[in-house]
Amino acid sequence: MDDPTEHSPRLLETVARSCDVIEALEELDGAGVTELAEYLDISKSSAYSYLTTLREKRFVVKADKTYRLSLEFLYLGKTVRHRHVLFEHGKSQAEALADDTGEYVHLMCEQHGLERNIYKVAGENAIGDAYHTAKERKADHLHFTSTGKAVLAYLPEARVEEIIDEYGLARKTENTITDRDALFEELRTVREQGYAVNDEEEINGIRAIGAPIRGNDGTVLGAISVSGPTSRLNDDRYHEILPKKVIERANVTEASINMSTASRSL
Amino acid sequence: MDDPTEHSPRLLETVARSCDVIEALEELDGAGVTELAEYLDISKSSAYSYLTTLREKRFVVKADKTYRLSLEFLYLGKTVRHRHVLFEHGKSQAEALADDTGEYVHLMCEQHGLERNIYKVAGENAIGDAYHTAKERKADHLHFTSTGKAVLAYLPEARVEEIIDEYGLARKTENTITDRDALFEELRTVREQGYAVNDEEEINGIRAIGAPIRGNDGTVLGAISVSGPTSRLNDDRYHEILPKKVIERANVTEASINMSTASRSL
Amino acid sequence: MDDPTEHSPRLLETVARSCDVIEALEELDGAGVTELAEYLDISKSSAYSYLTTLREKRFVVKADKTYRLSLEFLYLGKTVRHRHVLFEHGKSQAEALADDTGEYVHLMCEQHGLERNIYKVAGENAIGDAYHTAKERKADHLHFTSTGKAVLAYLPEARVEEIIDEYGLARKTENTITDRDALFEELRTVREQGYAVNDEEEINGIRAIGAPIRGNDGTVLGAISVSGPTSRLNDDRYHEILPKKVIERANVTEASINMSTASRSL
């Protein structure tokens, strides 16, 4: 029999709809059968069948007449994070960087063309807790964050084109790079410098510095960043001191990953 | 048209299978099409369709030929936890209890008849990190933990019967209560005392003390516990001092939940 | 000419409506002309005239098309508090009591038959910040709090009857005293003991102990209380230690007020 992966994939509507139900329960913070049916524009009996099956499989709990996502997702999520190479090798580096700079530090990676938060840690002067917590729960675009640009700079150019085609270059502030050529120019600078900045490109008053974390073969695995108010990320601190610190943490994380790989082939 | 929820539910095989695929990817720590097909005993083309659809919906990522759960699960899991009433009101109490006792503290609740970890925090002498981290990622039975018994003691008796019927009373140690009548007798003691113990019933050498956390209407929402080695949880500390501390933290959590509810109706 | 205060008062509808507009702007967190007109069931041109006049008098600010209460209210409110005899003489006592007990301490008084918060201070273990902050902004009934009962116990019986007639005896928990005779019986106990308790009468899991603060002529001026979770306000602490501490603070406040009065007639 021939390899199915060589054919263009057949999408399964019911599987996709199951994912929609899960996302809807998150979005609506729980829902009854009728509310869910209306939200997804499906019949009530269909909504009821989805919910009952997901509950049977322990992905959903029911209290009174409201269905909610179960704690199964916390378990799955923790497992995913625990197994992520950047969490395993970068967590202690992120913590040390937050300690050293007093600001917010993030470990991020790209999935499906979007930025995904792996770990965040707040230094003692870190601001914007509510924002970072909210953002942690939403995949966001890559082109206006320091980590996002650090990752884009090391993805194949064709992949970057694909991502821009899919998501566009939405403007967040006056400084956001919304022009394709300007972005590619910026990514060249990132590669030259070895780090990316976010100069009030996402939020007015907030800057960030991010460095890529790359695997043994050069593939970019993600990035680490420090972010904070422009009045603290300025002058030498912005142009020299913090970039050096961030790059060092990225480098230590990479070395730790490589040593771990190497130890397996000893 | 009549209410679908009055009929016995129709389970959707494809939805259930989607859940199986997700669980399998967690179990196998990622898998290729062939490996997944074999594991679930489905055709390769079917496995491929499930994976492709889940990837399209961003629940799965692919690297080389291996499919893994995406960080979407971390986001969903964090949202589920953030919205849980025991996390919102009990987190600071769990931290204070760990600080005060130096041992491991857990916030747990029951879902689908199993114990689910909501939050854990290690005091400075806490032991068994690897065990607690592993356990955090698996729903476990209720009858041999202090939190599990604290919850069972306040569930309707019919529900407890149901849970025993479904999962049985597996033995973990010599002390595990594996007899139905003995368990009901134990639950009566829990109600009299206001707290439950785990006296080496899960792990030899480890004791725990758990108190139920109940809502305004008396429904049990979950439990909080402290656990540690028998040599530190003994004598007065085991029989009086720690039970009092655990009950206080449960009570403060309950009061905090009730005040929050009350403030909404001011 | 005769004294107008001997006649039954003539209520001025426009004055009353001005107060309604102020309350509505607080309730709605600011409003446009149309929203306010609908909320108060008045014409748009009338709403516009009220808002414009209040703005002219600096009680209201306008941003875009939304009218909000101005900071004039903060100034007026601070002046009212600063001049309140319980704030002047009781603030330091409330702070000392919070320090000493670690719980929430309140200074309250009765106005228009309702409880008004004058000052609150949180000890280091105090819980329910959000509730107390919300409550601070709403006048509440007197019959289910320790301070409320401490005040009612020393008001003329006819005044207590009047207050019950106006507001009733709403139930907050199973323990709330909702029977008129039972309340009068309770107030007798308060007078015998010299302090009042709130034994989970407002919130399940929360107790409080309140003592009246009375003027030189015996008139009750308000009350001071300590409140916290039942697990900490129990046994001797609930029946002896805390009542003694609260009464002492009330007594010191009274003495301070009397000395201040006396110093003016030296």
Place this chain on the structure above:
Amino acid sequence: MDDPTEHSPRLLETVARSCDVIEALEELDGAGVTELAEYLDISKSSAYSYLTTLREKRFVVKADKTYRLSLEFLYLGKTVRHRHVLFEHGKSQAEALADDTGEYVHLMCEQHGLERNIYKVAGENAIGDAYHTAKERKADHLHFTSTGKAVLAYLPEARVEEIIDEYGLARKTENTITDRDALFEELRTVREQGYAVNDEEEINGIRAIGAPIRGNDGTVLGAISVSGPTSRLNDDRYHEILPKKVIERANVTEASINMSTASRSL
């Protein structure tokens, strides 16, 4: 029907008079009917009707024959402050600045062309408590304080002209800028520097440094300042160190506001 807001507003005399009564009760620290009637030059029966209605609406209390503002104003005032964006995001920054400098720190904004205190906090060496407490209760002119000038510098020039036309440029000390052109020149300097000084322009011997806090669109929302004796606010501290610290706190407050706005659109 046409939009009433397009017509020039009709001021309601009774509404305005209600405001006058409230202000008079504050000014007079409570008043009897006769005293109020004389103070406002209205008839006793009219004064009586105003007071009775305001009391009916719980804005006024009566003890013996004296009417006073009720604690309703404290509630309204606290709500106004709690909802103010500068309080929400600037309070912790003001506290940190007071801690760091040891001096008095203020959060202010402009309403009706006057300066309004939102929050004040005293560092450990802060002086002038009585002055700052008194001032907190009165709206004051903008042209002689560092916060006032920081705000004026970022208001539209036409609005500044309007404010000067309404309130004039009263002299407080020899250094007060009382000339319109000199003030506009000074505001240009403020914009160049990014902060404003009060160089003994309000009180001899007292200096202050204030920085504007601006919204995402550049609108000025208010200002933050540090003030203290000239002997401590001098040399480098006056010209470099403190301006940098104040600007940083303003910037962090701005960034926090922007992040909060951004998190709502995630």
